Amino acid sequence: MAPRIGVIDSGGPAEDLPGGRAFLPDGTSVAPVPDRLGHGTAVAQVLRRAWPSVQLVHAQVFLDRPVTSSAQVAAAVSWLGDPRRSGGQADIICLSLGLAVDRAPLRRACIAALEQGVLLVAASPARGEPCFPAAYPGVIAATGDARCDWDQVSVLPGGVFGAWCGSPERGHSGQGGASMATARVAGLLAVMLASGHIGPASAWLRARASFHGVERRVAQE
Incomplete structure (x- = not known):
């Protein structure tokens, strides 16, 4: 069976939305609407x-603006990680986002999903303060690494994984950065699951790493 990935973001085109939900600031959830920001589509x-x-x-948590709350993200994680959910529990949850403050409901939702065997992949800033849920134990933190081509991954300080990120240094245009790197790491884990790998996902990523340590960029002439 193909891996199931829950995408907590701004949604997607109309044809991608059946079976999805939009999580609103007032605590309710409704049918999602087509992506207005383009981020979830990317x-x-x-x-x-x-x-x-x-x-x-x-699981749509952004509508007209790239702004959400820990409560919305927590509700989306809980829904995708619920083994009773119609359509089946997600194997992987991709969170190309990060929140500045650790909130108990989000922490509890992530712990519950991890205990159910769901892989959580979340965006981590290349520099600066930690963000959540990437900083929670057990969550796979991902960020962009311009050294990495499509098939490569790096292990950065703090156990963060670097990956392809649509870097303009490699001639890419459009969406990029930690958001796309998070999607790329989630995609690698989908390949891992489809291949039948059994064992910790983080160990599988480390074993295939092409680079270790701080990203060092070569000045362009």
């Missing part, structure tokens, strides 16, 4: 490039 494109038959489920 994340989905990276995931499908990694594994074309992947099953995507959109």
Whole structure:
């Protein structure tokens, strides 16, 4: 069976939305609307490039602006990680986002999903203060590394994984950065699951790492 990836983001095009939910600031959830920001659509494109038959489920937490709350994200994680959910529990949850403050509901939702065996992949800043849920134990933290081509991954300080990120240094234009790197790492994990790998996902990523340590960029002439 193709891996199921829950995408917590701004949604996707209309044809991608059946089975998804939109989580609102007032604590309710409704049917999602087509992506108005383009971010969730770009994340989905990276995931499908990694594994074309992947099953995507959109949990929409952004609508007209790239602003959400820990409560919305927590509700989305709980829904995707629920084994009773219609359509089945997500194997991987991709969170190409980060929140500045650790909130108990989000922490509890992530712990519960991890205990159910769900892999959580979340964006981590290349520099600066930690963000959540990437900083929670057990969550796979991802950020962009311009050294990495499509098939490469790096291990950075603090156990953060670097990956392809649509870097303009490699001639890419459009969406990029830690958001796309998070999608790329989630896509790699989809390949891992589809191959039947058994064992810690972090160990699998480390074993295939092409680079270790701080990203060092070579000045362009």
